[in-house]
Amino acid sequence: MSDNVANKRTVLSLRRKAETISFLNELMTGTVYSMDDAEAPPWFSVGNIYRIDLTLYYYHAESGSVRWADGSRFVYANGMEPFQFFWNADDEFFGRQLSETETFRFCQSMNVKRYT
Numbered sequence: 732m733s734d735n736v737a738n739k740r741t742v743l744s745l746r747r748k749a750e751t752i753s754f755l756n757e758l759m760t761g762t763v764y765s766m767d768d769a770e771a772p773p774w775f776s777v778g779n780i781y782r783i784d785l786t787l788y789y790y791h792a793e794s795g796s797v798r799w800a801d802g803s804r805f806v807y808a809n810g811m812e813p814f815q816f817f818w819n820a821d822d823e824f825f826g827r828q829l830s831e832t833e834t835f836r837f838c839q840s841m842n843v844k845r846y847t
Contacts, residue, residue: 788824
């Protein structure tokens, strides 16, 4: 293989990794609502981030419906539902309901099968 082809593959691989990191950061960025806040949008409405407790985090993490996991981050879905994205940062736990579009993008970015 020529150096030029190897360099192009390296650049494409690095670009894909950067896009994936950027996408995950997008999902973890936004207004954070507390589960017990009466003014918060309904639980797990699309695009909103919720601070959750350890029990809820592990309930989903230990279920049989985790579709992807990477350290303290994972996605969960029942059947054909869009993914729910969970993560842990600084001993706090968060969850976000993904839209259909975000779920599709997640599957493409992470090479995850939507339905198992």
